[in-house]
Amino acid sequence: MNDLGQLSLLAIYGAMAAYAVAMVAFGIDLSALRDRGPEGRPRRAAAIAMTTTTLGVVLHAVGVVTRGIAAGRVPWANMYEFTIVFTLVAAGTFLLIQRWRDLRYLGALVVTPTLLALGLAVSVLYIAADGVRPALDHYWLIIHVSVATMAIGIFAVAAALSVVQLVKDRSERAAAVRREPAVALAGGPAGDGATALPESGADRGFWGRLGDALPGSAELERLAYRLNAVAFLLWTFTLIAGAIWAEHAWGRPWGWDPKEVGTFVVWVAYAAYLHARATRGWDGRKAAYLGLTGFGLVLVNYFVVNLFTETVHGYAF
Amino acid sequence: MSYRPEGLRTMDDAEQEAPGPSAPAGIGLRGWLRWAWRQLTSMRVALLLLMLLALAALPGAFFPQTPQDPAAVARYHADQPELAAWLDRLGLFDVYGAPWFAAIYLLLFVSLIGCILPRTRTHLAALRAAPSRVPRRLTRFPVHATHTTTASAEEVTGAVRAALGRRFRVAQTPHGLSAERGYLRETGNIVFHLSLVGVLIALGASQVLSYRGQAVVVEGRSFANALVDYDTFTSGSLVDPDDLEPFVLTLDEMTSEFTVDAQARDFAAHVTVAEADGTSREDTIRVNYPIDGAGANIYLAGNGFAPHLTVRDADGEVAFSQPVPFLPEDDFYTSRGVVKVPDVSRGLEQLGFTGYLLPTALVDDAGARSVHPQPNAPLIILDVYTGDLGLDDGVPQNVYELDTEGMTQLTDGEEEVKILLEPGEEVELPDGLGTISFDSLPRFAALDVRYDPSLTVLLVSALLAMAGLSASLFVPRRRLWVRSTPGDDGRTVVEAAALARGDDPGLEQELERVMTAVRATGPTAQEDT
Numbered sequence: 151m152n153d154l155g156q157l158s159l160l161a162i163y164g165a166m167a168a169y170a171v172a173m174v175a176f177g178i179d180l181s182a183l184r185d186r187g188p189e190g191r192p193r194r195a196a197a198i199a200m201t202t203t204t205l206g207v208v209l210h211a212v213g214v215v216t217r218g219i220a221a222g223r224v225p226w227a228n229m230y231e232f233t234i235v236f237t238l239v240a241a242g243t244f245l246l247i248q249r250w251r252d253l254r255y256l257g258a259l260v261v262t263p264t265l266l267a268l269g270l271a272v273s274v275l276y277i278a279a280d281g282v283r284p285a286l287d288h289y290w291l292i293i294h295v296s297v298a299t300m301a302i303g304i305f306a307v308a309a310a311l312s313v314v315q316l317v318k319d320r321s322e323r324a325a326a327v328r329r330e331p332a333v334a335l336a337g338g339p340a341g342d343g344a345t346a347l348p349e350s351g352a353d354r355g356f357w358g359r360l361g362d363a364l365p366g367s368a369e370l371e372r373l374a375y376r377l378n379a380v381a382f383l384l385w386t387f388t389l390i391a392g393a394i395w396a397e398h399a400w401g402r403p404w405g406w407d408p409k410e411v412g413t414f415v416v417w418v419a420y421a422a423y424l425h426a427r428a429t430r431g432w433d434g435r436k437a438a439y440l441g442l443t444g445f446g447l448v449l450v451n452y453f454v455v456n457l458f459t460e461t462v463h464g465y466a467f
Numbered sequence: 468m469s470y471r472p473e474g475l476r477t478m479d480d481a482e483q484e485a486p487g488p489s490a491p492a493g494i495g496l497r498g499w500l501r502w503a504w505r506q507l508t509s510m511r512v513a514l515l516l517l518m519l520l521a522l523a524a525l526p527g528a529f530f531p532q533t534p535q536d537p538a539a540v541a542r543y544h545a546d547q548p549e550l551a552a553w554l555d556r557l558g559l560f561d562v563y564g565a566p567w568f569a570a571i572y573l574l575l576f577v578s579l580i581g582c583i584l585p586r587t588r589t590h591l592a593a594l595r596a597a598p599s600r601v602p603r604r605l606t607r608f609p610v611h612a613t614h615t616t617t618a619s620a621e622e623v624t625g626a627v628r629a630a631l632g633r634r635f636r637v638a639q640t641p642h643g644l645s646a647e648r649g650y651l652r653e654t655g656n657i658v659f660h661l662s663l664v665g666v667l668i669a670l671g672a673s674q675v676l677s678y679r680g681q682a683v684v685v686e687g688r689s690f691a692n693a694l695v696d697y698d699t700f701t702s703g704s705l706v707d708p709d710d711l712e713p714f715v716l717t718l719d720e721m722t723s724e725f726t727v728d729a730q731a732r733d734f735a736a737h738v739t740v741a742e743a744d745g746t747s748r749e750d751t752i753r754v755n756y757p758i759d760g761a762g763a764n765i766y767l768a769g770n771g772f773a774p775h776l777t778v779r780d781a782d783g784e785v786a787f788s789q790p791v792p793f794l795p796e797d798d799f800y801t802s803r804g805v806v807k808v809p810d811v812s813r814g815l816e817q818l819g820f821t822g823y824l825l826p827t828a829l830v831d832d833a834g835a836r837s838v839h840p841q842p843n844a845p846l847i848i849l850d851v852y853t854g855d856l857g858l859d860d861g862v863p864q865n866v867y868e869l870d871t872e873g874m875t876q877l878t879d880g881e882e883e884v885k886i887l888l889e890p891g892e893e894v895e896l897p898d899g900l901g902t903i904s905f906d907s908l909p910r911f912a913a914l915d916v917r918y919d920p921s922l923t924v925l926l927v928s929a930l931l932a933m934a935g936l937s938a939s940l941f942v943p944r945r946r947l948w949v950r951s952t953p954g955d956d957g958r959t960v961v962e963a964a965a966l967a968r969g970d971d972p973g974l975e976q977e978l979e980r981v982m983t984a985v986r987a988t989g990p991t992a993q994e995d996t
Contacts, residue, residue, distance in 0.1 A: 376970065406532060
């Protein structure tokens with residue numbers, strides 16, 4: 151049992167090493183944009199990054215599974231385990247969405263926080279694998295917490311997409327400004343930024359070239375929305391499942407415990423995000439900022455509320 | 468009514484757009500009220516209220532809250548009196564009961580109802596109405612296709628209807644075929660929002676219809692569901708505390724399991740519950756697994772030891788003999804307890820004891836302490852007080868606190884007298900005050916009883932909200948139009964277009980599916996898609 155716990159930790163270290171290589175490779179891939187545009191270059195660094203990320207995810211999954219076997223229960227009963235599981239979901243989601251769209255430029259934004267979170271997990275949050283306390287010994291531990299990890303992992307990738315969307319949006323607006331005089335001369339309407347072709351010849355700088363390499367901001371926005379919608383539904387489920395479990399464990403479905411407050415605030419923030427998408431003047435860029443605010447609150451709810459407030463969820467950490 | 472589901476802007480341009488925020492001039496009071504109502508029920512205001520709600524709820528996670536943890540609030544007042552006074556004034560120690568918090572969520576719900584009801588009306592009308600008319604120019608839609616076939620218009624229509632299947636509602640109009648699917652999307656959206664109202668109502672009902680009480684029950688003893696048997700009891704305004712549904716619970720045995728390093732593994736209270744109708748059953752209460760007693764839930768909230776102590780006074784009369792719950796204070800069940808002996812023989816002073824029970828006592832140079840929560844080597848260490856317990860003043864006392872104001876602690880010179888008791892031992896009290904004996908060590912269970920008839924409504928509302936939300940987010944709402952025009956050469960020109968509400972990655976495949984069926988109607992003619 152102890153050996154398996156050690157093996158799990160080793161696998162997590164292995165995954166961190168792989169992610170570290172991937173992070174450097176993604177960085178090299180990005181920095182190549184400094185010298186030339188995205189067109190026609192093989193992106194060998196990106197290929198290496200994707201391979202090492204895949205390797206990292208495999209090791210990461212091994213680490214999670216062996217941890218569960220070592221503890222003799224589901225591997226998400228404390229903050230260390232929760233962190234290794236939701237980072238696995240994030241990295242896995244990143245790999246999965248590549249099937250629909252080439253979003254390798256997102257890599258650095260996913261792998262770097264994953265690496266940081268794992269570093270925090272093994273250095274600060276680590277505790278040895280052990281059995282389960284009576285307070286957590288419930289089938290809702292399997293359901294409530296696993297769905298929460300999935301929601302956070304997917305929110306994380308959606309947040310990375312929103313960041314990329316904002317970068318792209320910036321370059322699109324810059325392109326629109328540059329094109330404006332020509333449009334004015336032609337007497338035509340202002341062009342849609344999303345359909346703007348990258349101007350050949352003109353030096354657009356790093357951000358411009360990065361923008362050219364990315365899908366249009368509208369498409370990034372839609373992708374982020376789809377992930378956020380899935381994660382929001384999972385979060386809603388987490389909230390309801392948590393209330394049912396709280397009713398079983400503490401005799402009340404809702405008690406404004408700091409953790410419950412945090413979960414509620416995140417839910418309301420993402421509800422605002424979904425409403426913003428349907429409100430004129432709030433869609434696009436502002437909705438993306440709201441989504442990022444939501445993810446910021448997810449992080450506050452996880453790190454600040456867990457570690458710095460007195461919560462009845464405390465035994466989980 | 469500009470409360471629209473996400474992505475509506477890609478469809479139904481006619482439904483757009485709400486009046487701007489600029490206030491109209493010279494419209495009188497009614498006009499102003501109407502304007503205010505339209506503002507309140509607008510999506511923009513709903514959005515602002517949502518953001519405000521998130522912001523307003525946040526402080527409650529970081530400041531202690533009176534309803535949840537009054538002791539922490541008291542500590543805050545003691546540590547930072549000036550800041551605390553201000554926080555108190557702003558209601559930050561009771562955020563969720565504060566008027567400004569209530570104002571935000573009530574406005575939000577008014578806004579929600581104000582826009583969901585008209586939407587429900589619109590949706591019901593849409594459900595009854597025929598699918599939309601076919602637009603004049605189908606080629607202006609981003610997702611469209613054309614095809615020329617040798618089949619007749621009727622054959623094409625038949626093929627399209629077959630391909631559309633039962634998911635689509637189809638209507639034949641003079642301008643072509645109009646089909647629509649995914650009404651469930653808006654139904655889900657409406658169900659979701661109305662269910663939230665249900666959640667709010669359930670939580671409100673819980674406030675007035677529920678009661679909650681705590682009681683400590685020692686092994687072998689019983690608890691009756693009546694106000695007198697509760698240590699603490701709170702109830703909603705519509706609950707009559709003198710008329711609770713009766714049941715009697717007897718604690719047969721309280722068991723616990725720990726690992727060698729004192730990690731808790733299992734707690735179980737084995738009980739017998741006798742209901743009012745005369746039936747009786749055995750049951751087990753575990754952490755996380757409450758049982759039912761007369762419709763109320765009974766939870767295992769805590770456990771510990773209640774050593775049975777007997778005190779004889781100076782005359783040798785039994786002055787006290789009963790189990791005394793000692794409340795655990797750490798992981799090793801170092802437990803604190805108080806014994807009050809008021810009924811001594813006439814003329815003698817009352818006795819009071821306070822001290823600790825150590826389930827597995829280890830006594831060394833550093834003092835005595837418990838090293839494991841199981842009773843492997845129990846030891847009770849008590850201080851002794853004599854004098855007036857203050858029980859006759861009529862002021863209710865905490866049974867777990869000894870009021871030492873009218874009492875003096877027994878000392879032996881400078882040293883305080885410590886009574887050490889192991890199970891089965893009887894020890895002489897100093898100064899000939901009598902004896903105290905430690906007869907046995909039963910356990911106790913701290914039970915939490917809660918009755919809340921609103922839970923079913925809450926659960927159903929929450930699950931409906933969940934179902935409605937998934938439908939409103941993931942059911943595709945699509946319109947599809949097909950127009951077949953007979954050409955001069957006897958062939959039929961088929962034009963088709965599809966439009967979705969919101970993001971719909973499957974829209975093109977849907978049209979493609981229909982067009983495949985169209986192409987199958989006749990030999991492929993020239994393709995000009």
